[in-house]
Amino acid sequence: MAALAAAPTTAAGSKAEATLLRFALKQDAVGSGANGLVFLAVAAIFGSMFGLPAALLVPAGVFLVAFAASLLRLAARPVVNRAAVVAVMVVNVAWVIASVETLIAGWFPLTGLGTAYVIVQAVVVAGFTGLQFAGLRRA
Template sequence: MAAVTATTAAPAKAEAKLLRFALKQDAIGSGANGLVYLAAAAVFGSMFGLPAAFLVPVGAFLVAFAGFLLYLASRPVVNRAAVITVMVVNVAWVIASAEVLIAGWFQLTGLGTALAIAQAVVVAGFTGLQFMGLRKA
């Protein structure tokens, strides 16, 4: 009986491989961006046309979000509801990026516009991988 349980548990863990990969990649990207925003908010703000007062809380959020993603990916069983929440946050990020561009909340530089677009595309990609991973797991 124990052999059957071990055998059935192994495929479930293997099937969560894509999901764990997607969560870890999201964590690396989010954490790296967050740390850069925190460390160089004034410099990046002027490069991108974003106020440092905006980048600092966004950076803090991204660092905390990255920690949560790593925690989630490291669990023996990945919590589906938590992954769905992550995906909702990611979709909100993509929508907010588009809104920043469309509404003109900030006077973005060309580099700032490129950053907003690139981040939206990358986050959408992470979300797609997470969705596929969730379906397989």
Template structure:
């Protein structure tokens, strides 16, 4: 069987990677929908402006759709997964920056949310990197 270096070899090779992408999609999509549906409430609860939560929610819904599409393909594109990993790393870095710089008057619940999301996304990164390594040709 010929393999292409930029794609994952077989469905079995990609089980962990597909799992990681799907879990990331579920978490991202759920957060996005909640942000879009309840931005004003969440804004007050967490100390984040609703004007920030709407575009972030829209991005997360689109990102989730892209992750599901990527995970559903017969072959998983390694370059696309690298982009997903980079986006997730950027999310974690932005979360840390948000906390350190004090851009918004976060409530205690808001700080906990930002930390929890950063930890979960970092976990997705670890799973995605591991899955990608297991699929190396």
């Protein structure tokens, strides 16, 4: 019984209930971090392939790497802070809105591949956000 009492809990619920939330945060971190590292490593190549300026991809890459590190730290904490998760979800929703606006407003001369990339990454980010929301509700 002492082992049960010692099991860590989170602000979002018991350890078992927080599994989906932690999974969603970690997946978001992996996706964001991978994108960020690729942006930083090959911004000029990506820029020409997708029709996005390297001057946008480099700061976006820095942001994404820092965001990914924050997500990993949040997911690893013994107490998952609900307010922090909501903030992550707000950032993700803002990213999706900015992606849609990029397509609608035509801010950049996106190639066909660039248009597909913006759509796919927006759908993936929306999916991460949905998983995070489900994880919060479940907890």
